[in-house]
Amino acid sequence: MPSRASAKNQWDFRRGIATARVLVQLGCDHGASLDALLAGTQITPAQLEQSEGEIEASQEIQLIRNLLQALPHIPTLGLQAGTRYHITTYGLWGYALLSSPTLGDAFSMGSRMLNQTFSLTTHKVEQVGSQVQITSFSEHLPEDIRQFVLDRDRSAAITLQRELLGKPVPYNIVMMQRAEPSAELADAYTQVFGIRPLFGQTHDRSLLDAAVMHAPLPQANEHTAQMCEAMCRKLVEARSIRSGMADTVRNRLLRTPGHIPDMEEIAAEMRVTSRTLRRHLTAEGVTFRSLLEEVRSTLTEELMATADLTHGEIATRLGYADVTTFIEAFRRWKGMPPSAFRREQGLARGVTGRGIRRRFIPR
Missing domain, CATH: 1.10.10.60 (Homeodomain-like)
Known part of the structure; x- marks a missing residue:
């Protein structure tokens, strides 16, 4: 597990305002009020409209806490949030992922530059035999938001992987430290991961065949590729109108x-x-x-x-x-x-x- 100091360096960084927009929209879609979601965050509605704004990790944590307090009856909030973080949510970093030659190259870049994401968990990616092992760490986070963040970040990673490959990534094993949940929630996890997790484990960890990392990225998700194209076009057009x-x-x-x-x-x-x-x-x-x-x-x-x-x-x-x-x-x-x-x-x-x-x- 990363040391406390190194773990803090890996998650306590300023992040794009896009993550706040995702969380606020999720809450509003479920009926939470904007005022309740932004309470104590020092994030204003005007900031949510800014494309280049940034917030502190502590502000995002307060926003997550507000989201959970406003919607305590929805146990799948974290999983739902993760599915809303698309490649294009991450700006040019997302384009860099999408244009990687293979999934392994995307993993390498993504893991090296975690501070270009919105992750609050930290991660260790390593090859063990013929499998790749991805371990998520959350012990540095406040306990009341920890499970939400784990669910959000792991679900977001799966969303990115699926958009990169154009199809779901086949996991061999998914482990969770949390106790066995209700059947309904277990089914929700199964739907996201494509395999039923093992609960009550010592680590939050996923394993998949290392061969998957050598798969070339086809940019097969046409919608995502089009959005990346539009984003890049806007950058280029700012230099010269054609x-x-x-x-x-x-x-x-x-x-x-x-x-x-x-x-x-x-x-x-x-x-x-x-x-x-x-x-x-x-x-x-x-x-x-x-x-x-x-x-x-x-x-x-x-x-x-x-x-x-x-x-x-x-x-x-x-x-x-x-x-x-x-x-x-x-x-x-x-x-x-x-x-x-x-x-x-x-x-x-x-x-x-x-x-x-x-x-x-x-x-």
Whole structure:
């Protein structure tokens, strides 16, 4: 189990206001009043409407406590909350997950950068034999909200995994420390996890086959991929407004996280030749390469600022053949290597500048 000090560092961080919106909406959907949910949190209704706001972990804890006090008759609140945290709830960090090559890569990045999430539990992911073992820790949390948070965070993880793979992740065993609940609640757990949990265990732990970690991520959830595309498009459009063919091409470059198509592919989808596509873009004063650089440059800066990816991880997500090619491109955009840009902007450096990172899942 993590030490008390390290556990605090892993959960007591400022988090996006989106988590408060999720919890407030859940409460309101069940009939709780907005005033009751926000009491003592120092969160205002106006803050809930802000896309870039942040709150302290202590404010979220008070909000959870209010939610439980307002709706004590609903034992599945935590599970319900977790199903409302979608990839797109997490902003660019969610895009970084969705564009990961495999589930193992997504796990590695997600576990390393837990402070980009809304988790209040802490986690340990390790491979034991042919299985991956995920252990959740909650002893650092107030007892009155502990089970809700465990349910919320584990349910949210399953929601993310399902959206990443496009199908449920098959768990072999799910363990819970809590005592055997009512049959109705046990059924609710079974529906979320896809397997009936073992209750009264020594740990809150899940096990699945390690082979699942090597599964390529297909970005199969069309709705989630579209929302990520819209989010990224908004970022890129803030830099430069496009119209006509240029806008169509740029939007297509953003459509498939983890795979940026070349001009031949886009032209084929548009049922024109690449020569015709090039001529239309030239008439609008742009080139395919300039649009591609525009997309990659903007997403690079955002991923550096919000997801703390290594240069190698960014290169993979933006379709570069290798990290060296990415670094050369970055020099063209900014006149300096990405490591110097990070220092100048006060951005986190990532694990290394060459894309080598710790993996939780051996490959």
